Amino acid sequence: MARVGLDPYGQPIIQQNVGFVVMAQPGALVTRPPPPPVVWMPKPSGGSGCPPGLEYLTTLDKILLKEEVNYLEMATNFVFENRYRILNDSGQQVYTAQEESTVCQLGWCSGNRAFTMHIFDNNKMEVIRLERELRCCIGTCWCSCLESCSHLIKVEAPPGKKVGYVQQKCSPLPPMFSILDEDKQEVMYIDGPCCVGPCTVVEFKVKSSKDDSKVGKISKKWDDVVQELLTNADNFGIKFPVDLDVKMKAVMLGAAFLIDFMYFE
Structure with a gap:
């Protein structure tokens, strides 16, 4: 005050x-x-082989991706770089995320824009980095059949160490994505809904590439109508098995960002 x-x-x-x-x-x-003060999630021990900073994900089976409302964006109708809070199911903050883009990309390229998403832990150390290149097409199924046009996001944890990718798949009406490991081998895939619209919970199902069994889901949580109409602030719930490879949990987090920009930005 x-x-x-x-x-x-x-x-x-x-x-x-x-x-x-x-x-x-x-x-x-x-x-x-x-x-209210920010309550951070205590850092668990990650064990051997866990990339530094991903220890938080080892004990979680769900996380909430919550975009911060930008009131200046509401007032000016100009697109600003996005900021997010990443919470566990107890409301404790696990990470924060900050988009890095350019004025031209923000002003002219909308949800197709290139960006780098920096994800920080409670010590303000960058533990995950997401890289996305510009895609000029709007993500239609026929366009995604060309690898040079399909939407792709690279996931690094820690920055500089690739752990996986999320790539748009060539598919009919339902949107589909591949969840790839660091060698670009498909581990899981995302089966999206036929209709993406307001006033409902939109679910993107995550399935195993081996046997098509359901592994988890990414859900769009619609807020009140006023906020959805006036801002681009979105909330997503991400659910996965607690024993899923922690690297794949980080890649699923990257998938939520890609889905947000493609369909809700």
């Missing part, structure tokens, strides 16, 4: 740390409670 001036009645104007200015009425000081 900080004083930023006086109102016409000579009373102080209070600036809150939530980004709003509150004007005090004559004879009264108006304050708002601060936002």
Whole structure:
């Protein structure tokens, strides 16, 4: 809380740390409670072979990807770089994510834009990096049959160490993606819904490439209608077996980002 001036009645104007200015009425000081503190998930021991920073994922079977609302974007209708919080099912923060793109990509390329997504742990160390190249097509099934046009995201954990890819597959109406290991061998695939629309929970099923058994899912969580109409802030739930290879959990996280940009950005 900080004083930023006086109102016409000579009373102080209070600036809150939530980004709003509150004007005090004559004879009264108006304050708002601060936002609740961020509770970070304790770091578990990852065991041998676990990439540094992915220890948090070893004990989880679901995570929530929550995009932060950008009020300046609402006011100006200009696209800004996205920011996210990544939470466990207890609401504890596991990671934060920050998009890096260019002004031209943000202004002209919309959800097809190239970006680097930096994912940080609670020590502000970058533990996962997602790289996506520009794709000029809009992601239709006929376009995705050309490898040079299909949407692709590379997942590194830690940065500089490839652990997998997510690539759009050539498919009929339902969108489909391949979840690949570091050698670009398909481990799982994503079977999307025929209809992607508001006012419902949209599920992208994750299945094993060996026997087509269901492994997990990526679900779009629609918020209130006003937020969906006025902002691009999206929420996704990601569910996977707790004993799934931690690298593949990181790749599934990358898949959620790719789906967000392709269909909801």
